Amino acid sequence: GDSVTQMEGPVTLSEEAFLTINCTYTATGYPSLFWYVQYPGEGLQLLLKATKADDKGSNKGFEATYRKETTSFHLEKGSVQVSDSAVYFCAFQSGGSNYKLTFGKGTLLTVNP
Amino acid sequence: EAGVTQFPSHSVIEKGQTVTLRCDPISGHDNLYWYRRVMGKEIKFLLHFVKESKQDESGMPNNRFLAERTGGTYSTLKVQPAELEDSGVYFCASSGTGYEQYFGPGTRLTVT
Numbered sequence: 001g002d003s004v005t006q007m008e009g010p011v012t013l014s015e016e017a018f019l020t021i022n023c024t025y026t027a028t029g030y031p032s033l034f035w036y037v038q039y040p041g042e043g044l045q046l047l048l049k050a051t052k053a054d055d056k057g058s059n060k061g062f063e064a065t066y067r068k069e070t071t072s073f074h075l076e077k078g079s080v081q082v083s084d085s086a087v088y089f090c091a092f093q094s095g096g097s098n099y100k101l102t103f104g105k106g107t108l109l110t111v112n113p
Numbered sequence: 114e115a116g117v118t119q120f121p122s123h124s125v126i127e128k129g130q131t132v133t134l135r136c137d138p139i140s141g142h143d144n145l146y147w148y149r150r151v152m153g154k155e156i157k158f159l160l161h162f163v164k165e166s167k168q169d170e171s172g173m174p175n176n177r178f179l180a181e182r183t184g185g186t187y188s189t190l191k192v193q194p195a196e197l198e199d200s201g202v203y204f205c206a207s208s209g210t211g212y213e214q215y216f217g218p219g220t221r222l223t224v225t
Contacts, residue, residue, distance in 0.1 A: 004155065032212060043117065044156075044204065044216035051212075089156065093212065099144060100169060101214060103156040 138207030
């Protein structure tokens with residue numbers, strides 16, 4: 001069935017380190033892919049998206065590329081900041097009339113100064 | 114513009130009791146969704162309203178869960194009677210005509 005597998009956390013990095021959080025998905029058809037972020041005490045916020053193969057989503061220095069051949073959507077950032085500490089969720093939406101999001105388990109990122 | 118709000122932020126109840134969670138979507142959003150995250154697991158879809166109609170309720174765990182959206186505005190999710198495995202964070206989200214879902218802060222439900 002439909003599922004998302006993302007890197008288990010927690011991930012702890014020093015400020016300015018490079019970040020990669022791996023995400024792969026199993027879905028029928030051609031889903032849209034998302035990364036959501038949840039900062040402490042807040043709701044989930046859309047971080048970036050990609051709607052078709054080879055699209056690159058980017059926001060706030062984060063990037064992820066829709067790789068259909070490997071069914072992956074890995075999140076990267078070249079230089080993390082303390083303010084990036086949050087839980088990151090990879091998700092997809094199958095599209096058509098099906099709006100529901102299928103999420104991974106989330107990855108807790110802590111960035112130390 | 115006010116975001117999605119949820120009430121209460123945290124609820125602690127005993128097994129067998131009833132709890133009602135409330136979600137107020139962004140004004141004008143016809144689509145409203147409920148999701149749940151059990152500790153350590155992924156966020157799972159529960160159901161989707163379009164206005165006051167249930168579009169998809171395939172994720173509702175069992176008949177102890179009842180969701181309503183009278184008048185197509187706010188929604189409630191009632192759990193009756195609550196069981197230990199119902200503990201988790203319940204998220205509500207809403208969307209307009211686009212794909213992006215806007216999430217509330219969640220309600221943390223603890224069943225003891």
